[in-house]
Amino acid sequence: MIETITKEQIIHLISELYSPLTDVCKADFALLSEIKLYEKSTLFVKENHKADHMYFVVKGCIRAFYTKDDRTITDWFAFENEFISSVDAFFTGVPSTMSMEALEDLVVLEISREEVEKLSNAHCDFDRMGRIAITHTVLKLRRRITELQFETAQQKYDSLLAYRPDIIQRVALTHIASYLGMSLETLSRVRNPKNRI
Amino acid sequence: MIETITKEQIIHLISELYSPLTDVCKADFALLSEIKLYEKSTLFVKENHKADHMYFVVKGCIRAFYTKDDRTITDWFAFENEFISSVDAFFTGVPSTMSMEALEDLVVLEISREEVEKLSNAHCDFDRMGRIAITHTVLKLRRRITELQFETAQQKYDSLLAYRPDIIQRVALTHIASYLGMSLETLSRVRNPKNRI
DNA sequence: CGCCGAGTTGAACTGAATCAAGAAACGTGG
DNA sequence: CCACGTTTCTTGATTCAGTTCAACTCGGCG
Numbered sequence: 011m012i013e014t015i016t017k018e019q020i021i022h023l024i025s026e027l028y029s030p031l032t033d034v035c036k037a038d039f040a041l042l043s044e045i046k047l048y049e050k051s052t053l054f055v056k057e058n059h060k061a062d063h064m065y066f067v068v069k070g071c072i073r074a075f076y077t078k079d080d081r082t083i084t085d086w087f088a089f090e091n092e093f094i095s096s097v098d099a100f101f102t103g104v105p106s107t108m109s110m111e112a113l114e115d116l117v118v119l120e121i122s123r124e125e126v127e128k129l130s131n132a133h134c135d136f137d138r139m140g141r142i143a144i145t146h147t148v149l150k151l152r153r154r155i156t157e158l159q160f161e162t163a164q165q166k167y168d169s170l171l172a173y174r175p176d177i178i179q180r181v182a183l184t185h186i187a188s189y190l191g192m193s194l195e196t197l198s199r200v201r202n203p204k205n206r207i
Numbered sequence: 208m209i210e211t212i213t214k215e216q217i218i219h220l221i222s223e224l225y226s227p228l229t230d231v232c233k234a235d236f237a238l239l240s241e242i243k244l245y246e247k248s249t250l251f252v253k254e255n256h257k258a259d260h261m262y263f264v265v266k267g268c269i270r271a272f273y274t275k276d277d278r279t280i281t282d283w284f285a286f287e288n289e290f291i292s293s294v295d296a297f298f299t300g301v302p303s304t305m306s307m308e309a310l311e312d313l314v315v316l317e318i319s320r321e322e323v324e325k326l327s328n329a330h331c332d333f334d335r336m337g338r339i340a341i342t343h344t345v346l347k348l349r350r351r352i353t354e355l356q357f358e359t360a361q362q363k364y365d366s367l368l369a370y371r372p373d374i375i376q377r378v379a380l381t382h383i384a385s386y387l388g389m390s391l392e393t394l395s396r397v398r399n400p401k402n403r404i
Numbered sequence: 405c406g407c408c409g410a411g412t413t414g415a416a417c418t419g420a421a422t423c424a425a426g427a428a429a430c431g432t433g434g
Numbered sequence: 435c436c437a438c439g440t441t442t443c444t445t446g447a448t449t450c451a452g453t454t455c456a457a458c459t460c461g462g463c464g
Binding site for chain 4: 182183184194195197198199201202
Binding site for chain 2: 078083085097098101102130134137138140141144145147148149151152154155156158159160188191
């Protein structure tokens, strides 16, 4: 049962995946963070509200999205072992421009901005871990820009599949389409091998 | 004369703009970094080469670009008081996918990945400053994605102008066009008020 | 003065959006 | 376990924003 995983285990995993944390730091981290379960379809961050938490996905997957001209546009996905936050809200304190939704039953480790601050101040190794996690994010953001900037619908879809083959099984096409900056219909056509040149 | 600015002055500025540095840290920073001057049009980072330096722009402006199907595509601009690096090369050590060019006579503070490591290890405040600088970058990257994802050519141009009105004076339209993910001709039309609806 | 690179303008073309039906899959309650 | 409505996805026809190709303009500079 994934629900029985302990904070200590999760924090240990983070320490292994991102950057090693001392035992003192891990203990503090455990004190200041919380495991949360959200059922599939729960909207646990809402547009225009405070969103000062960082989430580490233990199990499940998250969609961050915003509304533009009455459509919802997917901005980001987070899967197992990834961090996600409503970036501007988290870092600058403004109300969130994003909502976040659990696309599957979700287990996350959740920590507030304030606690992150505390931990960063108290522990250099935590601060470093944070920086490394952000660095991962920067690399992903850059890849995404390159794709959006000059690739065709077909190329965008292929790149996404290469990078995350399981996404088709786990996420509705509508969401993938808006994430890739194309209409649902185009994505559907591009997926169909018959339509290839 | 901007060329007579000292490392100490630049580092003081960084400390003010991003996050305060202790005097010891500033001194170390000065020891491990270098002021460099590049003439307009100098290619100081080359595609497929090592690119393990971070640059802080003191004066002038930089264009980072890559080649795709025989065209050069602008990936990023950096102006005064901004940091820039060839992200993947700097953070992961692979050969650079980008080149960098001085669009104007350039003064930068330059520091290698290795020295950044050293400073981050020695000084928590440097590490924090680094994280804050990266955070700024993340916010910019996100804004750019939102623009590329679903805005029209007109909207992209307007957003860029709002955000950096001086860019038209300082950068050739071809570069701006590819940065915005559109052809030079489209940018030219979008700029012309006659073509507005 | 004439060349050259940078930007503009025009016309034809095209990839993707939109609009509009259907088909398939999904879940819920009888 | 099937029938029904709902949501998700596919397919087709049409439209449109933006690309491409080509010709032309303008400002600098040898």
